[in-house]
Amino acid sequence: MRALLVVNPAATTTSARVRDVISTALASDLKLDVATTEYRGHARDLARRAAEGGEVGLVVALGGDGTVNEVVNGLLHHGPDPEALPQLAVVPGGSTNVFARALGLPNDAVEATGALLDAMREGASRTVGLGLVSGTPGTEDEGVPPRWFTFCAGLGFDAGVVGRVEQQRELGKRSTHALYLRQVARQFLADPHRRHGTISLQRPDGEPVSGLAMAIICNTSPWTYLGNRPVYASPGASFDTALDLLGVTKMSMASATRYSAQLLRSTPERGPHGKNALALHDLTDFTLQSQAALPFQVDGDHLGLRTSATFTGVRRALRVIV
Template sequence: MKLLLVVNPTASSVTARRRVAVEDILAAGHELSVVVTERRDHATELARRAAREGVDVVVVLGGDGTINEAANGLAGSSTALGALPGGSTSVFARTLGFTNDLVVAAKQLTAALDAGSRRRVEMGTANGRRYLFNLGAGFDAEVVGHVEGGSLKSRLGQAAFVYSALVTWLSQEDRTKPHLSVKIAGEETTYGGSFVLCLNTNPYTYLGRRPLNVAPGTGFGTGLAVAVIRDVRLATLSKVMRCAFGDGHDVGRQPGVTLRTEVESVTITGEDPFPHQADGEYLGRVNTLEVGYESDCLDVVTPS
């Protein structure tokens, strides 16, 4: 089988020793080529070229942002995506069922390749860009932007997100007023929110080993789950987090939270340009987000 390994050398869990170990595992019984990303969206270019050249599987050794880039390059092709947990959180690989131990996950991946274990999955879309597991607008994306704006992530790992969430929350001038308007397809009501999550899969993310469950039951093939959190008062956020650290079934029952599942599309607009992120990658500020759902989009390798 012809494999291309796309390596993000700056990803949190990528070290020279681990990279060599992964390359050795993948090369056993397969025709392996290795490329290194050099800039933002480079993985999209590399994956798209690999699909044109008939590569069977593009394996990504990097974080969720690099995996997202590769997925955007492979969408619509017959070349499959192999996701390894090379980031600080590695939501997508873990959601698929891979262990968070990079070397063990590489062995799982080769076993899946040998068994032909893969599936065609759906992806979310936001203003034309595809995403694999979550899109966030407002407060959530502002936190991600704060993390990516400095060296916190490389120094603190996942703790950077906790620190940035606190800094971002303290900087909010008005924690009670919703700044976003959300229109869900098929509903007459327009909802107000301080932040919005559009999930293609559950969990929303992980904090250490613990998943944050926002929409249990949401996964590939179910449509999107949309959670609108009206404000960022401490009372609201603490209740949502408490539920999310559990099984997540009560998130949508909390005051100030609107949760819809099996959603095909949603429009998010802001009073002013608002931040957004996709799969943990900060994408800047926009006035409007048109969020959708694309079926039969991407082949992914799954643990056998």
């Protein structure tokens, strides 16, 4: 099989030597081409060309969740077609690697490569569902290009934290869980909308919900990891269903402390809950609109401020080696 290995040289947890070991191992079983990303969006462009060329049967993403997201968006540029598009494989190289770990892969890049080679020799793969977010018709965000996501998106508080972390990384700070927790505290103190939510949820088959201060959309579970600890915002989310949503209508000091503790104690059976929490499962189509422009993120990538976003859960969108 001809394959393309897309390498992010800035991946947090791999070195040049490790990347050489991985490419050598993959080349022993594949007709391998290796491409190193050089700019933001380059992984997307490389994957799109691989999908359009028709000769590549597998694209391997070596990097963090941002690299994986770009590769997925490149593969699905013309829409999902699991039987015709190249398959996807992921070698975790970032600080968190939610998508790879949610697939059950080891969090070590070399171990994950070994697991992928075993899966390829056995012909093991699965088709996963993905999320798609696009601009909402009739709003100022109508023309925003659609974006696929693999594990989560967020509007409001959670996305504000992601934006703060990105700012710190641009200043040279390492992406660590301690850095993330500091930005959670800073976002809480600075967020003007956490007490009186501005987000409303609209869906074709349910009553509208208003007054959300934060909305987290999950395509799988766990939502993220703190070190080796999985965190479950929507425990029922799965690659085999559509999208789950966790909304919070009020974030006072007491409620924020309570929900933070619930997240840290969350399990595959139980996530955050309470009178100010909204948990919805297996949503195929819905729209979030906000009275104020709020931070927005997709797969941990901060995309600026948005007042609206329309979401679609697409089952069986892409075939993945695992």
